[in-house]
Amino acid sequence: MSVQFKYAARSDVGIVRSNNQDSAYAGPHLLVLADGMGGPAGGDIASSVAVAHLAPLDDDVPSADDLIDQLRDAVESAHDELMNRSDTDPDLEGLGTTCIAILRSGTKLGMVHIGDSRAYLLREGELKQLTTDHTYVQHLVDTGRISAEDAEHHPMRNMILRALGDTDGEVLLDTSVREAHPADRWLLASDGLFGVVSHETITETLLEIADVGDCADELINLALRAGAPDNVTVIVCDTVETNSLRDGAQPSTVPQIVGAAATDRLARTRASEFSGAAGRAAKLRPSRELDESEEDTAAPRHRGRIIGRTLGALLIAIIVIGSLAAGYSWTRTQFYVAEDDGVVTVFQGIPQRLGPLALSDIHHRTDIAVADLPTYAKERLATPTTRSSLAEAEAIVENFRDLLTPPSSGGTQPAPAPAQSEEPTDSPSSRAAHPEVPWLL
Template identity: 35%
Template sequence: MAVPENPANGQKPAERPLIMRFAARSDVGRIRSKNDDSAYAGRHLAVVADGMGGHAGGDVASAATVLDMIHLDRDDYDGDAGTILADEIQTANSLLSELVHINPKLAGMGTTVTALLLAEGKLHFAHIGDSRAYRLRDGEFEQVSIDHTFVQRLIDEGRLKPEEAETHPHKNVLMRVLGDVDASPELDLDTLDVKPGDRWLLCSDGLNYVAGHAVERTVKETKDLRECVETLVDLTLEAGSPDNVTVVMVEIVEETPDDVSTAAVDVIPSVGAAKPAAAAEAPGAPAGNQSEDDGEPDADSAAEPASERSGSSVVEPASTDPHLGEHLTAEVLREELSSRPHELVGAAASAAETGSIPTIGGRTVARRAATLLTHKAEPAQGDEDETLVPLKPRRWITWSIAGLVLLVLGVGLWLGYAWTQTRYYVGEFDSRVAIYNGVSQRLGPIQLSRLETVTELPMSSLPPFSQQRVRQTVPANDLYDAQRIVKNLELTGTTSPEEGCPTASASAPATPSAPAPTPTDPAASPAAEASASTPASPSPSPTPTVTCEVGQ
């Protein structure tokens, strides 16, 4: 950006880096019993995730994804911020697959992700699913993201009008999401130019129930970010949206000396200031076998608050008490959040506040903190607590057996299909007799035959019996046999459809008898009269038949 020269020394002052002001709000909505949406907004990162998966997994999917990405809210990138953003989303996808592997009840869960990462004067954009990203620049409001839905594909192909999408019965069918359905989902990625004053709106599909012009007017006319998100959510609730709704507003500004004042809100007290001691003293603190485990770190953290930020103070208790893993992971997450201005809403905020962070069995606290939050080097002693190392060979054996079974099954299916392609049959195509290669069966969506030849013989020229046989298909041993069947059908086709297939033609006309003598003929002899009185027997003639052979 252009910076005026300092008249005192003739030099340009140092350029101020760009950061984001932000505000966020999430609401469960009028109908849903739980919030499956999650969102995070900070000075360099904004992300919205809309989870799905029914009663069990929607909130887990969105919370795990958002909490896995919060460590990206920083500015120390070396030209690879876009790549890191995409890789982190793929890592979150792997995390969801591992969670499903540990708990099969979560099978089928997934989440959308729409994220912005501001780094090095550029805005890196990543998107999958039907959450949306809008940009307001110089008075122009536009949707930047593309919905990965079935109806959007129909619109792109020209098979559906945009105004028809809202009433389409499959408008909520997603074509691309994060989850255990795809090991490497396809993301929409882009690097966009940015300038101070740009405003971005990230939202879940719950906001779609508000008219587009109302959303645009609110974003343009409401200058305060907090008021803007509150208004948009209130409009959604007034519209009777049956879904959760989550809204994040960010504005690109120059960084000021007081970073916290540049943000829309300070650190959320319920997340950043929540300490284990406070949780233990609360009236609703969980009791049971975890109370003793939680008591020890509470005392340590209360006695030495300054040492909590060091990596060793968090890792060392985990090596002596494996039951503290989830609690310490939540505490590390809280400290990570407390280190920067941010706003966390939805299922992710609930997980951070309660400590119910989705974790992977076999990962130590140090590994979780290093890989998902602080990216610090992993302590060597952390590997001693790795309990799944002996199970790795078993996993390879399982995958090998599964691969072998799939290979045998695939070879068997291929051989069966190859055999079907040596067979032929006669059937109907476009009201004409046709020859097909294969068998007249289907294996699920796979048709086991293909059209070989369409003859000029119309079905209407065949007798009803032959028409019925052809429609039911007539099997043939090979192509020559199929051609023979067609020739036989052509013979039966010489008979009109009304006559059917006769078993025999009418007898040949009888030989006419000798004419009787005329009564007026006086010369007629008695012998002649006797002969005339006895009718002449017609000479026998063979009765021709028509063979109605179709396939035999």
């Protein structure tokens, strides 16, 4: 039996964020999704670096026995570059990224995972999450301290315990090898999707929309309609049996690169050195010359476009003026927590500016000194934590306040157990001990 990938990758900055720190790559043998962290100065670079190191595997596919080793080598190489960038550039201190990658060799699929981006498999009508989130809240669920339902609304649900980037020690990956089955549908997603769209709705969408591109578009739309407080990135991939395809129905083998890795940030990463399939995808640009008949009509069409653009600009101006008041009113319903003048502070509004106009102001300062917080909490405060109500923002403050008080047992929290997956070829439990550093997205 011979199988192929039929894939689509999509990414959107979302409604609240000002830049996209997600990156994704989908090709005939390789699927990669990375969700960067470290603020606007580093998150987009971190996810781009991860994609850049993994993308060459799509051209030079290893044997089935070497899938995990090749994936691990590429991921660890990306980690080393991120560590070097963090050490040499103060502006990039603290950058990091989640990463999930699936590499196909024949009918074998190797998968590596770190962080809280997820892989799902839809098989025979049932959608199953195959990865375990490397988060503090998932650890609480695994140890029976909270329920899965409570985890969905926990104020610390974005605290990550494992990531690539600015953290000392060995890279602890969850790894597995699986068999590719015809009619399987894979979904790779950042938390911008599953954080706001229910498992049931995702399942229904994957079942009802046959075309991978249309399905990926609809998943992005669902996240946007739900408010999209974070970047949202998805890869939808069908495993199709080659012999069942009609003539002319072969899937495209042109890689798709989306998110930060598809922007000018490539110039600052190894992605600028892409070769083969990855390079062709990154450099694709529509280009052609006008023939004589088109030259005759080009000038009138150009004048028509100018008039159309002018009228369009006027209409947009009217709409913008009419919606500014409503938009500003909406910002007054939003809150976020950040550092100000050395203390944890609650702001009302959103952490953005519209020209000279700040879209937030201080609601109140707390009595929590940032200097008294653990290092990872200080790093978290470098990026505002947005919430849709004052009560939710206060819950964030209380979590920071709890970090000032040592646990009653006097010890530290036990490290989360490594994720289990079917047919594992390697496990973090067999690797050297590693101090896990919490991250917050």
